[in-house]
Each structure stands twice: as C-alpha cells, then as structure tokens.
C-alpha cells in the first residue's frame with residue numbers, strides 16, 4: 001500500500017504515480033494512461049507486468065515504468081541514446097547478432113543500411129497494381145462469405161490478417177498467392193510466431209523459410225529476364241552475401257512477419273473506422289475520381305493517418321541502462337521508459353475534439369514530429385512508412401468502392417498481443433456495393 005501511494009519515492013526524485021503491486025487496470029482500461037496523465041501530469045510512474053515492449057502479463061514479474069509524453073520522449077531519445085536500449089523481443093534468441101533494433105551500434109548501422117536500401121519506393125509502387133486487385137478480390141470474397149452467412153455477419157480480423165499476408169509476401173519476396181510455396185510460407189510464419197516456446201520447432205521452421213528465400217534469390221540472380229521486383233530481389237542484386245548470413249536472413253524473415261502483424265492490425269482498424277463512419281466512406285469515391293491536384297493528400301491517405309493517430313500507434317519503449325534525469329525527476333537504472341504515443345495523439349491542446357475520427361484535421365494544419373509521430377522518431381525509426389501508407393490507402397479505396405458494411409455485434413476493446421484491438425465479439429454484415437451507384441456519386 002505504501003509503494004502504491006502516488007508520492008512514494010519523492011525524496012529519491014521519482015515521479016508521481018502508483019507502483020501498485022496489483023497493476024491490472026492498464027490491461028483492462030484503454031484509457032488508463034490518459035487517466036493517470038489527468039491525475040499526475042505528463043511524467044508519472046507505474047508498475048507493469050513483464051519487461052517487454054508493451055505490457056504482457058505472461059512475461060516476467062512487476063516492472064516499474066516511467067511514462068512521458070511524446071515531446072519529452074523524443075527529446076530524451078535523442079539526448080540520451082547511449083543510456084537507452086529497446087527492450088528485448090523473444091525472436092532475438094534465434095539471431096546471432098540479434099533483432100535489428102537491439103543490435104550493437106556498428107552492427108545496427110550495417111544491417112539497417114541493407115534493409116533501408118532494399119525497401120525501395122519503386123518496389124512498393126510497382127506492387128500497387130497487385131495490391132489493388134488483391135484487396136478488391138478479398139473484400140468481394142468477404143461480402144460473399146457474409147451473404148452466405150445470413151444475418152449473423154462475419155468476423156473480419158483473421159480474414160484481414162490472411163489477406164494482408166498476401167501483400168507482404170509479394171512485396172518482400174516477390175512471391176504471389178497462387179505460387180505453390182505461398183501456403184508453406186503461411187504455415188512457417190505461424191510456427192515462428194513470437195509466442196511459440198518450442199525453440200527446436202522454431203529453428204527448423206526458420207531454416208526451411210531461409211531455404212526458400214535463398215533459392216528464390218538464386219533464381220532471381222540467375223534469371224535473364226526482369227524478375228518481379230521485390231525487397232528480396234533488391235538484396236539479391238546489391239548484397240547477395242546477405243543470404244548466407246544468418247543474422248541478415250533471419251532479420252529479413254522477422255521484419256516481414258512482425259511488420260505484417262502490425263500492419264494487419266492497422267487494416268483491421270481501418271475496416272472498423274470506415275464501417276463506423278459511413279459519412280466519410282461515402283465521400284471517398286468522389287475524392288478518388290477527383291485525384292487532388294492542389295498538392296493536398298487524398299482523403300484515403302488522411303483516413304490512414306487518422307486511424308494511425310487514434311488506434312494503431314500506441315507507444316515506444318526503452319530499457320534505462322543508467323539513471324536518467326527528466327527535468328526535476330530521475331528515472332532509475334533498470335526501469336522502463338514508455339513514450340505515450342496514443343495519449344499524446346489525443347492531447348486536446350494539440351488536436352481539436354481529439355477523440356473524433358476526422359481525417360480533414362490533416363488538411364486544416366500540419367503537425368510537427370513532436371506532435372504527430374506514428375512511425376517512431378529516433379535512430380531506429382520505421383523503415384516501412386511508404387509501404388504502410390500505400391497499402392493503407394489502397395485498402396481504404398477498395399473498401400469504399402466495393403463494399404458496404406453494417407455492424408451486427410460488438411463489445412469493449414480488448415488488449416491482445418501488445419495492442420488494443422476490436423472486441424473478439426465484433427461481427428459485420430458485408431455486401432457488395434452497387435458500382436453504378438458509386439459511379440453516379
């Protein structure tokens with residue numbers, strides 16, 4: 001009870017906030033952090049379960065955390081980079097020099113360079129035609145599934161996870177869903193999931209996965225024709241030795257699977273926001289035809305930015321390696337630092353009516369990085385911004401052009417696999433949209 005008092009540790013310059021030994025609230029209340037900010041201000045302490053990025057009650061014991069807003073957070077990350085490391089992710093145990101973000105500085109700059117050169121705009125833009133076809137076909141399939149299901153509706157989350165996988169395998173490896181290896185890649189990706197504790201099974205699956213990629217890199221390298229461009233073909237061209245380097249190839253695999261899961265979370269939220277805001281969805285077909293010429297971002301991209309703001313971008317985590325001063329406070333060595341992205345993105349001093357879905361807020365003004373930052377803001381910032389925005393934009397457009405939805409059942413948000421997600425009870429009726437009506441609008 002004593003440690004749970006907000007003033008505990010004041011003499012040691014710990015920030016306010018409760019180090020309660022039963023900190024369950026943050027796992028049950030999506031607005032837990034906002035409520036703490038209202039009570040204690042933008043620097044406060046709390047306990048979470050486990051030491052990983054994102055609270056996880058199944059990993060480790062109680063862990064004290066200092067939470068800060070985005071503006072302070074970005075400054076701390078830049079001023080004190082040498083005292084902070086990203087928390088360990090379980091897949092790192094299978095990689096000799098670790099997962100990219102956890103590598104030593106020299107290794108990090110070497111491998112980051114390989115991937116940032118491979119994740120090219122041109123590759124993504126070339127994949128756009130496939131993405132359009134793939135999302136359109138998948139959404140129409142979902143509509144057909146829904147109509148054969150009667151009035152019960154369908155659960156979109158797992159369907160969208162599988163659909164997004166097709167886009168990732170195309171962009172990363174140049175392999176299409178009708179390729180015979182596609183099904184095997186799906187199975188292997190499920191086996192190497194972060195939650196699998198059978199190390200032998202994961203290692204065998206990683207070797208098999210790497211074998212497919214090596215073979216594909218060899219085929220691409222030996223081909224006389226222009227191969228399908230992909231991140232793999234870029235690495236095969238510029239850095240062929242990477243396919244014999246376990247650190248490079250396993251990072252490539254894990255970057256694909258981790259970013260696929262994150263992005264499919266975004267796609268699920270886009271589906272939900274568009275379903276719940278028909279006023280915006282009906283504006284989209286007109287905007288798509290218009291193809292803005294005034295330099296403004298299309299409405300579809302603004303929908304993606306707004307969904308990232310409200311839903312998919314939640315936090316940055318770092319482990320504190322040496323005592324860290326934050327204004328009048330000190331964050332002790334061994335604590336975690338949590339930069340509260342989701343809460344900063346709902347700060348009423350920056351965003352008018354912050355909890356409202358309003359993509360046009362990005363027309364009214366632009367937001368500097370310290371106010372709106374969904375892809376990180378440090379040495380390890382995201383390498384997938386263009387891919388995320390492109391596939392998000394295409395998904396929004398294909399949703400608006402091809403389907404209509406109505407919610408059949410829903411429930412409170414749930415904290416699952418490191419993020420707040422729509423309720424597992426969520427069911428939607430999906431129908432094909434009348435294309436003629438869309439054209440007339």
Ligand code: HEM
Nearest residue numbers: 100101259262263266316375376380381382383384387388
């Ligand atoms: C919803 C989509 C995505 C979001 C919100 C997102 C967000 C982020 C954020 C916030 C970071 C920085 C983490 C930190 O500072 O602790 C990050 C890093 C990273 N992201 Fe993304 N990301 C997304 C999709 C992608 C995609 C599609 C790719 C791959 C093409 C990707 C590749 C990476 C990599 C490789 C890093 C680590 C870079 C490094 O260690 O140097 N991300 N991402």
